[in-house]
Amino acid sequence: MLWLVGRHLGDPPPIRDVGLLASAVARPQTTVLGEDAYPTIWTKAAALLQSVVNNHALVDGNKRLGWLATATFLELNGASVAGADNDGVYDLVIDVATNDPSLDEIAGRLEAFAG
16 A cells, blocks of 8 residues: 555655555455455455544545545456446545545445456
């Protein structure tokens, strides 16, 4: 994640709070009573997007990093959203930042990008 921040948002990276960034990155791996809290790749990606966008770990670029991290996470896990249109991505990220949609809604929209 630090590489993505530095590569795409500037060097040195504009990190305000590395703990908030680490928390956002760790969220998709959360377990509850030995079970994944986010059982699908889409809910894991939704949790990542929501956390990176809303934790405000960066001085600037939280929404951009949120999308970049989510798209990279999905690509690395075999679920490409490379065909997503810019307007759809923009609408999703702004919605996550301003309206607090449910994780299931975010996950569904991400999965639709892969379709």
